[in-house]
Amino acid sequence: MPIQYYIFLSLALFSIGVMGTMMRRNAIIIFMCIELMLNAVNLLMVAFSNYWENSNAQIFVFFIMVVAAAEVAVGLAIITLVYRKVNSVDINILNRLKN
């Protein structure tokens, strides 16, 4: 397949992630949409690594996965803590960040 098809597929996945981030009110769903955007970028990097015959991009994808795993561990801990305090994960309730 030409590289353009991979670019357009990644764009579609990334835009769907952006849409989900703006449409939903559940903090966990917003977090999942961010994971979706990260995956779209990963797919594009692997496609270009293949295009340029260069393996550095695949190492970067590996590091993106590492950082995403650490981010999810801390982020979900924060969401659980907030849920214990205010009994909700609705971002319209969380926007005060106090009380």
Place this chain on the structure above:
Amino acid sequence: MNPHQLVFWILSAIAIGGALGVILSRNPVASVLFLIVTFFAVSGHYILLNAQFLAIVNIIVYAGAIMVLFLYVIMLMNLNGDVEPQKSKLLQFAGIISGGTLFLVLLAAFKTTQLTTTPINTTSSIGLISELGQVLFTRFVFPFEISSILFLSAMVGAVVIGKKD
């Protein structure tokens, strides 16, 4: 249409359908399951690009570890009912319009890129684990060690934040 193209289109349809399912389904557990479907489709794309190491790491780390963490948190919070509050229709509409506009603008920008249209090389060996291991442990060995410190701090942070006070 050769088999490679057929698999590409099928995987793309599954990936985009799964992504739409993530943002459109009302039930958070269904969203997580749709996201796992999307990750499997993306792993299929990695296999098509002959990036076999990343394909298996994507399944193990994303679909295996991260999504299980999401599922556990959703089950702990008992969010699996249809009790989730929705944004107003106007805000949802605005989100769709702005996301679609972003898609169109990026599409128009990338449409005229001067890339050669040679097909992707499906037999290149740069994605195999022996090649990637060579690069990871020679050129990128310092970032690799740093990432272990990142993991340690993330683990300590998650435990400290998550413990009952």
